[in-house]
Amino acid sequence: xxxxxxxxxxxxxxxxxxxxxxxxxxxxxxxxxxxxxxxxxxxxxxxxxxxxxxxxxxxxxxxxxxxxxxxxxxxxxxxxxxxxxxxxxxxxxxxxxxxxxxxxxxxxxxxxxxxxxxxxxxxxxxxxxxxxxxxxxxxxxxxxxxxxxxxxxxxxxxxxxxxxxxxxxxxxxxxxxxxxxxxxxxxxxxxxxxxxxxxxxxxxxxxxxxxxxxxxxxxxxxxxxxxxxxxxxxxxxxxxxxxxxxxxxxxxx
Numbered sequence: 001x002x003x004x005x006x007x008x009x010x011x012x013x014x015x016x017x018x019x020x021x022x023x024x025x026x027x028x029x030x031x032x033x034x035x036x037x038x039x040x041x042x043x044x045x046x047x048x049x050x051x052x053x054x055x056x057x058x059x060x061x062x063x064x065x066x067x068x069x070x071x072x073x074x075x076x077x078x079x080x081x082x083x084x085x086x087x088x089x090x091x092x093x094x095x096x097x098x099x100x101x102x103x104x105x106x107x108x109x110x111x112x113x114x115x116x117x118x119x120x121x122x123x124x125x126x127x128x129x130x131x132x133x134x135x136x137x138x139x140x141x142x143x144x145x146x147x148x149x150x151x152x153x154x155x156x157x158x159x160x161x162x163x164x165x166x167x168x169x170x171x172x173x174x175x176x177x178x179x180x181x182x183x184x185x186x187x188x189x190x191x192x193x194x195x196x197x198x199x200x201x202x203x204x205x206x207x208x209x210x211x212x213x214x215x216x217x218x219x220x221x222x223x224x225x226x227x228x229x230x231x232x233x234x235x236x237x238x239x240x241x242x243x244x245x246x247x248x249x250x251x252x253x
Contacts, residue, residue, distance in 0.1 A: 012043035012092075013246050014051050025099040026054055029246050031112050031185040033091035033159060042090035046160055049081055050074070050096070067170040070098070070105055074168050082162050091161040095126060097181050097248065104181070106171045110159045112185045115197060116178035122198035125171060128186075129158030141194045148190050148219065149233040180249050182206070187243030188214040201247055210245035 014028040028051060030043035053073070093110025106114050108126040116123050124144070127133060132153045138144045147153060158167050182201040189197070191214045200209040220236040 012040070012047045013244055014047045025248065026051065026096065027099070027181065027183060027246055027248055028094075028096040029112055029183040029185065029244065030160075031093040031110065031187075031242070031244070033093070033156075033161075041087050042092035042160065045081060045085050046078075046092050046094055049077060049085065050094075053077055054098070065098070065100060065105065067105065067172060070107065070170050071168045074107065075165060078160055078165065081160075082165075086160075086162050088162055091159045093129075093156070093159055093185075095183055097183070099175070099248070102175055104173050104175055104178075106173065108169050109166045111156045112183065113189050115182040115184070115194075115201070116173065117180040117182065117198060117201055118178050120198070120202065122182075122194055122201075124194070125173065127169070129156055129167070131155040131157060145193045146233075148193075149235075149237060151232055151234055153190060154186070178250075180206075180247060182210075182248075183246040184210060185242065185244045188245055191215075191217050191219060191237070191243070193219075206247040206249070207245040210247070211243045214243040214245075 012030045012032070014026070028047050030047045032040045032043035093112045095106070095108045095110070095112045095114050097114060098105040098107065106125050108114065109129065111128040111130045112126075113128065114125045116125050122141075124141075130153065132138075132147045132150045132155075134157060136143070136147060136150075138147055160166050180201055182197060184197065188210055192200070192210065196213065197210065200206055200213060203209045218236065
């Protein structure tokens with residue numbers, strides 16, 4: 001294992017193998033921030049409180065699910081957690097897939113990622129709230145892969161914390177637009193190239209394969225993948241963060 005071993009895993013995962021309330025599936029991934037206090041508590045509270053809210057939704061509520069409704073309710077929940085639950089100066093990212101009968105809502109706060117895979121082609125659904133994305137605006141898979149070497153790649157611009165309300169970005173996609181949804185923390189996407197994430201997500205044990213590969217890999221800079229100013233990029237990187245993956249694969253008809 002070339003990765004740094006940690007005593008505490010600050011990531012938190014929640015996935016429904018049975019319906020959550022009236023939703024067929026809910027996938028939730030929160031990455032507690034190691035640079036702030038009690039990241040593991042922040043990720044746990046955020047995931048458990050949000051899941052509890054979805055479990056309480058009525059059929060009427062589900063019929064009105066849309067981006068603005070989700071953003072509004074999540075803002076209310078986060079305000080409540082800031083006032084009564086979250087420890088001071090903590091922080092966590094959040095991304096989740098709210099899977100309805102015909103459409104899926106993808107929610108993102110921070111730099112964890114959600115990919116969709118259709119006919120073995122991968123697409124990044126979310127956009128990192130990070131200084132790297134702000135500086136370089138990557139549009140292609142190769143450009144995003146290059147940013148793994150950016151020296152300030154771990155600095156994020158948005159998270160759930162006690163100091164301010166985060167920016168919530170919600171996207172709606174049709175269920176027919178994907179075969180697989182892959183959620184990963186930056187402990188995975190900072191190490192594995194998107195081609196690897198695509199390939200491992202289609203394996204027999206996708207989450208295990210993604211995490212094992214992320215914590216045992218060491219990647220070396222390659223000129224072909226670096227279309228940026230070399231002075232701001234490392235020559236090689238090794239795993240240094242908690243790595244967590246959550247993969248949802250549709251049942252084949």
